[in-house]
């Protein structure tokens with residue numbers, strides 16, 4: 001067997017098993033996301049990573065959602081339709 005370096009191993013895991021590597025900092029469930037699109041409630045990445053459930057429970061989520069809708073002139077239904085369609 002060929003030895004692989006740890007960072008390569010992580011890269012393979014991220015590619016082959018996306019979403020299995022991160023646990024929610026609130027409830028310890030898998031976040032269902034990989035590092036690149038992990039959810040943090042703050043800009044400094046101190047609150048998180050969060051699973052979508054915990055993220056949706058946070059006041060920051062509702063604030064971000066309202067700001068996104070206001071910025072893009074979406075209705076709430078359009079916003080959720082779009083985010084569902086773009087999900088992997």
Ligand SMILES: [Zn+2]
Nearest residue numbers: 024027051054
């Ligand atoms: Zn959670």
